[in-house]
Amino acid sequence: MGGNTGRIDETAVGNRYGAWFTRGLRGIGMRYVFSRRGLWVINTPYRRILGAAAVTREDRVLDLGCGIGNILIALAEQIDFVRPAAGVDVSPDLIRIGHREIARAGLQDRIGLQVAPATRLPFEDGALDVVLTSHVLKHLDDEALLSCFREVARVLRPGGRFLLWEFDKSPRSALLFWSARLSGLPPPFQLRTSAEFSRVLRSTGFHRVVRFEPGFFLLPPVPRLALLATR
Numbered sequence: 001m002g003g004n005t006g007r008i009d010e011t012a013v014g015n016r017y018g019a020w021f022t023r024g025l026r027g028i029g030m031r032y033v034f035s036r037r038g039l040w041v042i043n044t045p046y047r048r049i050l051g052a053a054a055v056t057r058e059d060r061v062l063d064l065g066c067g068i069g070n071i072l073i074a075l076a077e078q079i080d081f082v083r084p085a086a087g088v089d090v091s092p093d094l095i096r097i098g099h100r101e102i103a104r105a106g107l108q109d110r111i112g113l114q115v116a117p118a119t120r121l122p123f124e125d126g127a128l129d130v131v132l133t134s135h136v137l138k139h140l141d142d143e144a145l146l147s148c149f150r151e152v153a154r155v156l157r158p159g160g161r162f163l164l165w166e167f168d169k170s171p172r173s174a175l176l177f178w179s180a181r182l183s184g185l186p187p188p189f190q191l192r193t194s195a196e197f198s199r200v201l202r203s204t205g206f207h208r209v210v211r212f213e214p215g216f217f218l219l220p221p222v223p224r225l226a227l228l229a230t231r
């Protein structure tokens with residue numbers, strides 16, 4: 001179970017997302033589902049999940065694989081960050097749409113987005129307090145996942161938090177596998193269990209990894225996992 005298990009090309013995944021978000025009716029649907037207004041669809045319990053990281057206004061936050069910036073917009077509407085929150089995504093198209101969404105929400109001074117892959121984060125060592133990533137890690141093959149977690153450990157200060165959530169690897173995730181076979185949605189992916197993520201987190205410098213219940217998810221009806229790791 002788990003879709004592709006070979007090598008995954010990060011740029012190609014970004015381009016595929018870009019094509020979906022920019023073309024026709026599917027583009028309109030995707031932009032809604034991944035907007036701040038559409039968070040309830042795929043990220044139903046996101047507020048509860050974010051609560052686990054206890055983000056404060058002093059925290060410098062990065063959303064890794066931020067898409068069109070939905071989670072950062074929702075966060076910045078609740079928390080008056082002292083320093084701008086940051087987002088990176090491998091898709092230039094999604095970052096371009098994200099800039100538009102952020103401007104529409106009037107948050108240009110409070111959120112900064114950049115194009116970057118999960119395996120090369122454009123931040124100084126120890127520059128961040130919190131890194132979040134939602135529904136992104138499945139698009140990394142094993143080598144890229146290791147590079148990504150090393151990068152997250154590098155850019156977090158000691159004691160910094162890494163909060164991640166993703167589809168769980170379970171027989172009940174078969175729906176995702178079949179949707180990929182039939183429609184190409186989502187692009188190449190590889191599912192993992194909490195134990196698999198925890199092992200890689202521990203090997204890359206995270207000393208405490210806590211699993212918590214992400215709560216009920218609406219769509220797609222596929223189990224999720226959520227982890228909070230401390231650097």
Ligand SMILES: C[S@@+](CC[C@H](N)C(=O)[O-])C[C@H]1O[C@@H](n2cnc3c(N)ncnc32)[C@H](O)[C@@H]1O
Pocket residue numbers: 010013014017034043064065066067068070071088089090091094116117118119133134135136139140
């Ligand atoms: C399912 S969307 C999730 C978007 C957002 N995190 C959310 O939960 O609403 C997956 C996102 O991951 C991005 N992505 C996939 N592979 C990536 C990589 N290697 N580096 C950075 N971003 C990546 C895609 O471009 C897309 O925006």
